[in-house]
Amino acid sequence: xxxxxxxxxxxxxxxxxxxxxxxxxxxxxxxxxxxxxxxxxxxxxxxxxxxxxxxxxxxxxxxxxxxxxxxxxxxxxxxxxxxxxxxxxxxxxxxxxxxxxxxxxxxxxxxxxxxxxxxxxxxxxxxxxxxxxxxxxxxxxxxxxxxxxxxxxxxxxxxxxxxxxxxxxxxxxxxxxxxxxxxxxxxxxxxxxxxxxxxxxxxxxxxxxxxxxxxxxxxxxxxxxxxxxxxxxxxxxxxxxxxxxxxxxxxxxxxxxxxxxxxxxxxxxxxxxxxxxxxxxxxxxxxxxxxxxxxxxxxxxxxxxxx
Numbered sequence: 001x002x003x004x005x006x007x008x009x010x011x012x013x014x015x016x017x018x019x020x021x022x023x024x025x026x027x028x029x030x031x032x033x034x035x036x037x038x039x040x041x042x043x044x045x046x047x048x049x050x051x052x053x054x055x056x057x058x059x060x061x062x063x064x065x066x067x068x069x070x071x072x073x074x075x076x077x078x079x080x081x082x083x084x085x086x087x088x089x090x091x092x093x094x095x096x097x098x099x100x101x102x103x104x105x106x107x108x109x110x111x112x113x114x115x116x117x118x119x120x121x122x123x124x125x126x127x128x129x130x131x132x133x134x135x136x137x138x139x140x141x142x143x144x145x146x147x148x149x150x151x152x153x154x155x156x157x158x159x160x161x162x163x164x165x166x167x168x169x170x171x172x173x174x175x176x177x178x179x180x181x182x183x184x185x186x187x188x189x190x191x192x193x194x195x196x197x198x199x200x201x202x203x204x205x206x207x208x209x210x211x212x213x214x215x216x217x218x219x220x221x222x223x224x225x226x227x228x229x230x231x232x233x234x235x236x237x238x239x240x241x242x243x244x245x246x247x248x249x250x251x252x253x254x255x256x257x258x259x260x261x262x263x264x265x266x267x268x269x270x271x272x273x274x275x276x277x278x279x280x281x282x283x284x285x286x287x288x289x290x291x292x293x294x295x296x297x298x299x300x301x302x303x304x305x306x307x
Contacts, residue, residue, distance in 0.1 A: 001041040001083055003062050010058045011044060018054060019047035019091075028077040031069075031088055033133060035228040036277050037077025040086040047091040049106060049159075049193045053168060056161050056191060059085060067306070068191050070107060070138040074230055078307040079277045089137050094194070097121050102156055106194040107137030111144065112216075114197070119208045123199035125154050130212035131219040133231060137192040141185045142302075143178045147215070152178035156198035161191040168193065181235055181302055224262040227270035230303045233284065234267065237299050243267030245299070249290050256283040281305060 001007075004024075011022045022044040028037030046052040052068075059066050065084030069075060072088070092108035095117055103121065105114050111134055115126040128149040132139065140158055143150050155173050162169045169190075177184040185192055202208045219225065234242040246252065246266040253263045258275030261283065262268040269283055284301055291299050 001064075003064055004041065006062060007042055007059065007064060007085060010062075011042065011055070014051060014054050014058065018051035020051040020055070021045045028072075028081065028086060031072055031090075032075065032077055032230075033071060033073040033228060034076055034230050034275075034280070035271055036079075036275060036280065038079050038081025040082040040084065042085040044085060044087045045091050046087065046089065048094070049092065049168075052087065052089065052092065052107075052191075052193065053161055055085075055087065056163065057166050060163065060166060068137075070135040071110070071133065072138075073133040073135075074138060074142055074144075074302065075304045075306055076230060076277050076280055078305070080307075082306070090135060092194075098196075101198075103197045103199065104194060105136045105197065107135065107192050109136045111135060111139050115212060118197070118199055119202070119205055119212060122202055122205050124202035124205075124208045125199040126197065127208055127211045127215065130215045136195055140192050140195050141183055142181055143183045144181075150178070150180070151195075152183070154197050154199055155195055157196040158185075159193040159195070160185070161193060163189045163191065222265055224264040224268050224270050227262070227272060229262070229268050229270045232267045233269050233301060233303055234287075234299045235302045237297055240295075240297070242299055245291050245295065246287055249287075249294055251287055251290060254283065254286065256280075256286065259283045261287065277305070 014020055025039050026043040027039050029035050068087045070089050089107040092106040094106040095109050096104050111129040111132040115130040118126045128147045132144055139151050143152050157172050159170050243266040251261050252266045254261045257279035258272050259279035260270055260272050262270045
């Protein structure tokens with residue numbers, strides 16, 4: 001990697017004054033929920049918003065590829081790895097109840113932790129997020145959701161790093177665009193630092209807690225959590241349940257190498273051991289081709305393939 005020594009010098013300098021750690025030539029697989037991915041030139045773990053923005057600003061002066069992820073629970077890293085700097089926000093876990101009644105969560109806060117915190121503060125509205133494996137940054141980026149709800153319903157504002165102007169911006173929900181499993185942050189140039197959530201007071205917090213526990217129990221019973229995966233692989237096609245289409249196509253249990261359509265939930269592709277990114281991509285293509293052949297529709301992959 002060109003500029004490797006310069007990047008190392010920058011990271012060491014920031015780590016000397018801010019909570020930040022980094023590795024060189026480190027495999028990405030351990031930091032991916034799929035447990036797949038080759039090495040990155042640098043893997044960086046900032047623990048605060050300030051540490052992250054300092055890294056982003058400093059690296060912007062170099063012609064170095066820089067990528068930011070949270071828990072990497074909805075991505076598939078390529079087998080060859082990444083020639084560049086891969087930043088994970090999973091250690092940025094600031095979470096607080098503000099004086100105006102909103103909750104602020106940094107990008108690395110897990111969505112389950114966020115929903116549990118909200119319940120303990122006496123709020124409702126985030127029950128659906130309990131059990132979603134991602135964190136706030138990735139959740140906002142994808143507009144994550146479940147049970148017919150999504151994060152954009154309860155977000156009031158988002159703090160992000162404006163890469164073009166090298167500054168932190170706090171944008172109201174009215175200034176942002178969200179859709180089904182999509183957001184304006186997918187257009188590039190804006191790195192999510194944290195989000196503000198406006199919730200309703202719960203009439204009965206214990207009922208909220210019971211519903212959250214029910215969601216967790218349902219996920220444990222119906223989803224293949226015993227194997228590495230990236231969650232639900234495909235977006236729902238209008239008028240269809242994708243997992244039902246895959247199941248009815250006879251693809252439950254189908255495999256390519258170590259990648260397999262879960263025998264427990266056809267909407268998941270799991271890593272049964274030793275799966276490569278190529279295995280997963282070939283299996284995704286097999287599924288898409290079979291569904292198109294049977295129904296004439298193209299189901300869209302929700303998992304992002306990073307090369």
